[in-house]
Amino acid sequence: GDLVKGKDGIEVSVIDIAEGGGGGAAPFKPGKSKKGNAVKAFYDRVLTTFEVSKKSERPFVTMFLLILLLVLVVVILAALWPSIPGYLTKEVCLEAECLEASKQILSWARPDASTCRQPYEWACGHFEEKYKAHNFHGANKGEWNFDAYQDYEETAASYEFISKLPTVAVSYSAQYMIKKLHQICTTVETGSNNEAISSLKRTLKNLGGWRMLLGSNNPHWDLRENLQKVQPKYGAAPFYKLGIETRNAPPYDVIITVSEGDLGLPSKEFYTLGEKDPVIAAYHTYLRDILAHMVASSTTKSQEYAKMIFNYERRIALDVMGVLREAAQGNASQPQIRTMQQLADEAPSLPILQTAQAMFRRKITENTQVLVSSPIALKMISQIITTTDKEILNNFVMWSVIRHFVPYMSHNFRQSLLEFEKVLYGVEHKQPIWHFCTKVVQQWMPYGLEALRENPKLVVHDREQQDYGGGGGGEDRRAVGMDSMDPYHSSRQVQEVTEYDEEMVRLMFYHIRDEYKGALNNANWVNQQLTKYIADKLSMMRVQIGIPEELLKSERTVNEFYNDVVLDELLFVDNVVTHWEFVK
Template structure:
């Protein structure tokens, strides 16, 4: 048979299949759903089924839910099991029976059986799944989807199909666990072409039948049909219309972050309400609410308080919060437990409400109020409508302030009410008032007007401005002048800005959780809590122990001469340095680790690099002995030495002065930080036998053999190690060998090495030690630098058990939609970067194409690693951390006895830890053991391939990074918070703030360091020589530009800050182009009332205001000398003065400070 006939037969068969699909008749339709508990959402779903007379089967009622926490992570496999069991039970009735399977808690059906079947038949399919904008739960599968118009990705919250085919599909899930992901299972079935064709599966790409609301709220609107006269009652339909696809979907799913919008739509759909009829489904009597003067609480707070029922406006904060007893004098029956709100949607916790109806401290006031109403049979929906004009009170109003009426809450109370308090609010407080009820189960109880929320958002922006400054002269002080004026440095802070403020907000969230006695923790989270508790208890114990824990630890690592009685001749550099570094992970001189080999990033390798001191090398080299900072440092060393048993102050001071001088000698051979930026020059791979020849002051083979003994890993002379800056180790070896030549110099060496162990641990000791550190810190940075004990403990716990703490933070504070929306924004910024890259004229084509490949290969990590939401995986991560309890004995004059105290222990190191259990100073021991644990984590990597999905930061951290050996950018949940990012803010602000941060990290892949790594994360020269020369010429422009910026007597180091400055500039360019493209495509132009700025101007204001900060002069000096980042003022000015788009937005004349003639540009 020839080929043409085969093709003809194929198309005939294909057409027959089409005919079968088209003409297959439907016997009947059954709606099937899973609901293990009856909730308000289920009742709403069930009501919609009854309204349209749909047959239904509800599976799993009163059964335990084993499908995981699907609101926070993947799961839902139990739904597949229950569906499979149901289809098995009706197996003899499958013939042409149509099954509509939907979620129940967040779904509304808005059509009858005939309408649903008719729409289904238009697909010519056996099974139709709903679709959505986001690829969940495995984003990597997005590339496997067939190309199509409309929404591309399968959603398993709604699908319809013949029972026969559905039964075959779910039977493929025999091995699926209840807590596996149902959507992932169906997705993989759909993506297999053989299954897609065999079962006749299609997606509803254009919302013909199914409407998923997540990410599509702006696409839909309510429409009403004309009123129809029925025999017994009036009936009118309310439809949901998709403006983009011009369809009327019938199954409405509030998936993901769209639960609240679904609640709003639920007030109209399924014949709930119609403008010409009103409430169609109920005649319930209206309920009279007892007088409750909420505004009383508002005024009593003497500040903007998180008033209940500010609909979708959770931006109100205050440092002044009413405590419980302040407002129990009025409305005794309505108690409101007040809590800090972090811009989160309220979460109701039943276990926070006691038997008397009183709420716990963590409960949101609005949720508590709703709970009380529900106990009284009242369901409440809150809305804000209308606003009113404002009459100024001329003798008090300050017209220099934007929204000056915001300040008049006390001086102009009556007009303030008119402006911001909804008129129906005060009516609802009257004793004889009846609450209006616009539709079924909905009570209209508005509190504030929309203008309140709008002004509040605008207020925070405008309040930070100083409009007396010309933005074209100094945009930093224009954008931040108001903020700087209103934010003096807090006590004990050397620097303060949005990063610090957000860090403190995140710490407060964690504190509240750690101290919540009713909170249930996973095993890993419990370990973090115990570590935190031990830190919080430290002062009770450590003050009584004084210097003893450190003295015993010094004895354990070999002693020193400061405390006297030291035998220097018996001291061995090899054994003691090995003990400090490779058993206890403490001490200085140099550092080593196990990490990715920069020239073969798939493998881990030993690496070795120079160490550092508490002060930068410039302080040692450029300061005389009489300099204030050097004197303060020597005073600090002397006080600590005396406290540790150093005898008289003069002899201790003399010994410590020699330690200081030895540190100065080491500083002279340290490679300056700006010279460490060229990884090609600093990278040197060699064998340990070669290192022994380069730096013979210790036997490196024996040194590392001891380090890897706990895991029984053999180390020999052929072991590879990457040595960064070999010249440092060669010079260090010479210096140390000189000091080993006689006992006096050897004593100085010993004291210096032990001091490098003691100095970082001073904060773990009693108050006299900490006071000595504070005095020195005050001189060094202009502030004591100390924080509340609980903040210190949150920070320390996060550094040790970061992902366990991250799990707590993400569950408590991170909004799920932020992760999805952030991924979209990153893609938009990456696309903008690539578009700009493709138009560069200074790059040769070969290098440009490779650069494009590298940009395409950059992966991103958003919020947190998924494993932290899986309790089993998280517990496994910290299985090697055990918590042991030791019975406390009568020691050190303690009065209490027989109390259990907690000590952390780690595997493979029990012999060491036996020596470390020194009775009761638990936190001191925990901190030592934590360092041992971190060392153990390092050494276990040695023979394993690199894990390129491993996070280098914990989720609560307010930061972001680019990892060159992974070619990866990461944005922890800690920074995806206001003011950097908020899904409810105008896009201009999000792109200007978080968008630039994203572009900044992306650009690091192509800065002076990142450009040396290829798309696979390997260090080698992949640029053409001519392009490198042009790149360096452009880099020189940035170096010269930033080196001109001066703060006090110090100039910014343009070479040291080069990479960060290039990233700032490239990040701004990419984020702005991504924003303008989005703005053009979306057509949105949201202008906040009272803000007379264009969208482009808001973008640049959003960028600048995240860098608002105040600093002590000393802190700025340290930043200029040590930090690769330019101080905030010039990060803003330097970046924006290179941006033509900024100058256009603010009409800055050419030659003005912010629009110089010469501009630097690379990316």
Template structure:
């Protein structure tokens, strides 16, 4: 539930997965899965990828929402005609113990509710070395990692061929002896295959177009811009080529432009670049550093023309559909037809091919930048993109370099991360759907889908009630909004195709993992996943496709599909437990559900109708009233400061709307499930009366 992403997926580390590398590889999205590579503007909204400031604000809102739910539940109990029974089941006793141990009863909840509810948990769970943050999401992912490790290391005769490929990939990653023997050789050979790199040896070629084509398709990098296939925002029943801004090595343009504030990070990044160049045989530092500085300066030039995310939130304004011929006129530095035909082969692209472009101004400016830049620097920059993405598949020296830069970037302490955790994360990040059946069978009961569906239904009812209270919304828009809420499609646990071995094997048929060759397996995967992406171009989007793997501790809303997705990985304690009273599940996963539902009506989601099409379906009066409401919220959050850092209220607007919408849905929720208490289904936890409001305050 974070800013949605357009462009190659898995940028910053998601708590639900991803190898701990600087730039994680994209997840595989087979034909039966969602191919929706989108940037923080109009892709799926997910929970995990947030800044530290946003995380703390979200936690505060969740605590308030959960507290309201629990308080109203307690008030509802007062209307029962008989004394509620105390729940003494194993689940209730376990939850009670967890609640008490997580609290800090020495704190006045009226002064500091967060510490009162969660102070005990914070004391018992300090942020581990190597991490910049830690919470219940992190804890659950650690738990899921241990399960995946056991499954990958214990092969059975009943697993499918796709599952075996995941095991081969994992074991190759775990073969440190072989990886240390090869050292930098695999990447050095790849660089030579691409024509060389002036950092590691003399270079004087004229192969800009060829190199750009190969690194874009075979190795899934995005220098200068990103190219991908996704549902057309204005015609959600059709896939279309999309082009967007890309190319920065650091997470945000602000790192490059606010040089005084980020001097330490920029110096650390340059040192990291120089270190990788040396490890790849680049010779002495005096030769490498000036060229790496040129690459950093080029990225800074890209940052200068990159449009800030807060200015990209109105999708009606930034959406432009052009033909390939018009794209050639817009950005003539690229020979677009040869480029597109090469990366989408065997699909034929002609001058009339429709292409959705975001930030036309950026593409025009990046074209000028390319034309005005020396060809050697352009090649150095493109190969650096490749090196940055693939170096973590090499020996420990490269891992150490990554870790050292992360320490500068996020202030994380150096840690000896067990190799198995790195390999589990990377295997899940790449082949998470292939290993999905093993994880689902081990963790997810089939009736959990039905139980979770009931929870979502109740949250939807509460959410629709909240729409009825919006005095600033006109009746026609309110009616359409309720229709959109009713039409939201629920995806729970896992996509059905993964549980059919034949279907799963068909999806991964063209991918081969080689024993003991970790780097080679990763490169094969990049090429394979692009071929799958390209194959989607002439196919219609599938509503049953997924863009998150089953083990992921995460959730998202997709506007072009008008659907919310909750993988099996998040449908576990403390968010959801089959044996727990519904009140606890409402306070856990219910908060997440309410947040995702609200994304359908935040400042970006509201632009999409019930069929997932980008169009102006709100009346102008309601649009203006909505903007007035949100400006107030931008100002409110823009005045919040955490650790001396002001929140960017406009950049976080979508998340703030979702948090507040979830709060209102939670406030109304008890009206729908109070009848369960009246029937004696919920019972009560064996807690002192003054603590009866805590069960869902600690998610």
């Protein structure tokens, strides 16, 4: 309509005034009208730009609102989305070796446990559940962990291999000896108790006799004379022990080692316990039981004997611990190089030179160098000997020999040992005889057993087709490409996988070694002498997986290695001596 002026001088439409309706009309708001017009104008421009007709206007608006809603949802999700853990951003495990390793780790782990609050449960929770109830759990000296389980699996695999070995090989072959040694060992529980005791008494008689035995009270028994025989002939080590190690300084050759001898308890710390402690009480019972197996004696005499042995061992342990504690600030308690003459001057009561000459084939003189684990400890042991009665010395030396033979004796001795280990280690039951005997084979004939396992083509199945007397180095029978029908032989595919694994291990070893060399060269804070020593050791390091291939080519090589082994098929305990003769 026509425009007229209002009271405030603003031009308005006559129609608008008329629609306002009289004095009760709402006041006019020019700002709101302008905003509405602007929105309508923008809306009209959008429709015009997209050429939206009146008919398509409603679908267009609906689609626009949906898009706006989706954008809003995306923004909210982006704001609230949890961060990705770092381990999920790493490279994905796809190789077979990686998957196998992951499977092994995850089989022990319990991922639902708290990593920080329950790290052991998180890493080994399933191991506890699955293997704590293992049949061998209570027989492994109370220690049951991943290493113990792996050792059990390896022993079980060795036993399966030994049990399948044919018996057609000749008696001087390693194959026959492995099979026979295991068979003889299994009779240890059923063997004659009297024969085992008689064998042990003969051993003690060769050492001058044991005063506890009837008719063996030799007044001329000499400690030095018999100490020279104990380790070289029987492997026991009272007062001191000899061994062989590689020198950790130029010229890096082998060197004789001298250390403290063995005591009845596995650690000197046990001797600090009180008389009423369960371990000490069990050790007293063990001493009395072994004496009762060897000789008929009264209860009072057995108790006196047990107390004598324990008190003397405790004296040695506590006195040695005392001097080591006093010398802890200096180098006196550390391994040191000594000549035999210097060692004889420091510990004159110990016939170490004579023992070494009887034990090793090489020429040993007063000028021969030896590595002494703790000179001050040997000096203290020598002083203790000089102040000890001959009767106590005799009983202690003989007990050391008896204790060395007990695990290979008859049922009564082994049962007494088991009762002692129940308290000492928490053993719940005796290990199966197959496990004990397999461990004996692994320890006594490791090269022969592993050689046959690594190259099963060395296993003899038909003696008639075997050439034992031919010349040369014997037939070259490598383990590659073996007949898959033979239960001992692996397929070519397995062999290829094994070779790949070995190559991977070598690659890892040399890479780590080179990285360590580089880090050592950049470590300016390490003194030059130590740097050279470590660098020399690194340069000498090599990786060897299993037995070298040249030692697996021929059965004759393995058989010749065991030429000097003699097995006693009548009494297993007698093999302890023959085995020690072969080892040394």
